[in-house]
Amino acid sequence: MTRPSLLTVLLLALLAPLPAVARLAGPVEVVQPSKVRDLADIRHSRVLRVLVNQSRNSSGEVQGEPIGVEYHRLRAFEQYLNGHVDDAQAIHLKLIPKPKDQLIGALQRGEGDLVAPGELVDLPDTQQVSASDPVLDDVPLVLVGAKGERRYSRVEQLAGKTVTLPAGSAAGDALHAINQKLALRKLAPIQVEWADPSLAVEDVLEMVQAGIFPMTIVERPIAQRWAKVMPKLMIQPGVQVSVPEQQAWYVRTDASMLQASIDRFLKTYRVPSDQDAAFMRVYRRLYQVHNPLAHSDRQRLEKLRPVLQRYAREQGMDWLNLAALAFKESQLDPSVRGSGGATGLLQITASAAQRVGVGNIQQVDNNVQAAARYLAMIRKKFFASPQLNDRERMAFVLAAYNLGPERVQAMRAEARRRGLNPNQWFFQVERVAMEQVGMGPVSYVNSVNKYYLAYDRERESLDPGAMKGRRIAFNR
Numbered sequence: 001m002t003r004p005s006l007l008t009v010l011l012l013a014l015l016a017p018l019p020a021v022a023r024l025a026g027p028v029e030v031v032q033p034s035k036v037r038d039l040a041d042i043r044h045s046r047v048l049r050v051l052v053n054q055s056r057n058s059s060g061e062v063q064g065e066p067i068g069v070e071y072h073r074l075r076a077f078e079q080y081l082n083g084h085v086d087d088a089q090a091i092h093l094k095l096i097p098k099p100k101d102q103l104i105g106a107l108q109r110g111e112g113d114l115v116a117p118g119e120l121v122d123l124p125d126t127q128q129v130s131a132s133d134p135v136l137d138d139v140p141l142v143l144v145g146a147k148g149e150r151r152y153s154r155v156e157q158l159a160g161k162t163v164t165l166p167a168g169s170a171a172g173d174a175l176h177a178i179n180q181k182l183a184l185r186k187l188a189p190i191q192v193e194w195a196d197p198s199l200a201v202e203d204v205l206e207m208v209q210a211g212i213f214p215m216t217i218v219e220r221p222i223a224q225r226w227a228k229v230m231p232k233l234m235i236q237p238g239v240q241v242s243v244p245e246q247q248a249w250y251v252r253t254d255a256s257m258l259q260a261s262i263d264r265f266l267k268t269y270r271v272p273s274d275q276d277a278a279f280m281r282v283y284r285r286l287y288q289v290h291n292p293l294a295h296s297d298r299q300r301l302e303k304l305r306p307v308l309q310r311y312a313r314e315q316g317m318d319w320l321n322l323a324a325l326a327f328k329e330s331q332l333d334p335s336v337r338g339s340g341g342a343t344g345l346l347q348i349t350a351s352a353a354q355r356v357g358v359g360n361i362q363q364v365d366n367n368v369q370a371a372a373r374y375l376a377m378i379r380k381k382f383f384a385s386p387q388l389n390d391r392e393r394m395a396f397v398l399a400a401y402n403l404g405p406e407r408v409q410a411m412r413a414e415a416r417r418r419g420l421n422p423n424q425w426f427f428q429v430e431r432v433a434m435e436q437v438g439m440g441p442v443s444y445v446n447s448v449n450k451y452y453l454a455y456d457r458e459r460e461s462l463d464p465g466a467m468k469g470r471r472i473a474f475n476r
Contacts, residue, residue: 055200058118101168
């Protein structure tokens with residue numbers, strides 16, 4: 001047998017497919033520093049550009065009511081800056097939502113003046129960025145599971161278990177350190193599953209409560225906040241994940257006057273007693289996802305799989321998207337009758353079915369065929385642009401299925417006007433929907449997305465004939 005040359009081995013290694021986590025991570029970001037705007041420049045422009053964590057937990061606003069933890073604090077800082085100036089010279093906040101793990105890089109590039117993450121941040125080894133005085137002191141990371149599941153009292157009991165983390169979570173480094181200690185004791189590592197980027201910390205917690213994800217690790221204040229509206233969450237303080245850290249805001253190091261102003265403000269700021277009033281009001285009555293993979297639901301899905309696959313294939317879409325929509329609309333029960341004439345598995349109306357040439361939607365086959373055609377019609381007419389990736393295209397189609405396509409297109413135009421990304425529903429156009437309509441359509445799209453992701457994790461068991469890792473999210 002001929003031994004391969006070193007060059008051949010290296011070439012094969014380079015051509016080998018990367019693991020999923022590596023593919024998601026993308027290339028290493030090269031940050032080109034830009035001119036620093038200090039407080040005098042900000043006062044001159046009358047705009048303070050705040051890079052905020054795009055999660056609803058950090059920066060959400062619903063029909064004029066703030067639900068994000070940083071929202072009250074930032075508005076109070078705005079008032080502090082304007083305390084001794086005329087309205088003509090007043091500074092106004094411009095909130096720029098971004099994924100948490102992109103906030104510091106955006107600050108270094110000069111895309112904003114201040115980062116308010118609402119969570120712990122792993123600050124890179126750089127002298128370009130400085131942390132403010134603590135927004136919150138001694139913030140520990142805690143293990144969170146669902147009530148009724150196993151309780152853990154020490155970290156060694158997590159050996160070999162899976163923990164799902166939101167993208168950008170500060171718990172990643174902590175678990176890496178724990179796994180090194182477990183290896184010294186010859187124990188299996190904790191398996192880290194990074195959640196899809198369309199899921200914020202609150203989404204991961206909701207899926208843990210539902211039993212879709214086994215457990216997660218988040219900052220204790222976040223866990224405590226969401227446990228108020230997700231009563232099946234179980235915080236496990238006995239597991240020491242890491243040493244408590246300080247939660248802060250971040251500025252460029254050269255913006256010394258801005259940092260001094262922030263530090264003076266934080267020394268006197270007190271969280272309002274009613275800070276979570278709107279949050280509680282919105283989320284206590286909001287739909288929360290269930291586990292679509294419970295035994296009885298799996299059996300229903302298995303019976304419906306052939307018809308879902310047939311009509312999904314006809315329209316060039318992933319059958320699990322249809323399955324997720326069906327679970328949200330009817331919990332896979334074809335006999336369900338909704339309001340406004342919505343009927344059957346996918347809750348389509350007779351008038352919508354007639355538009356795509358299908359009648360008798362009481363029959364399961366016709367119901368699925370009509371819904372698949374209607375979704376494909378929306379996609380082709382309104383969301384065929386190559387600027388949309390498949391996941392965002394599906395999100396827009398779902399939003400249009402719920403709200404109407406013309407309304408969603410108007411929201412995209414408003415997002416563009418505000419400087420948001422009109423080609424991204426998650427965390428961008430959805431912000432416009434939250435402000436104009438409320439959480440209903442946002443919850444609708446997010447719920448279907450969560451059910452899709454739950455099914456996608458189990459794709460091979462749900463469809464044994466499918467190729468491993470094969471995805472057709474929603475092709476043009």
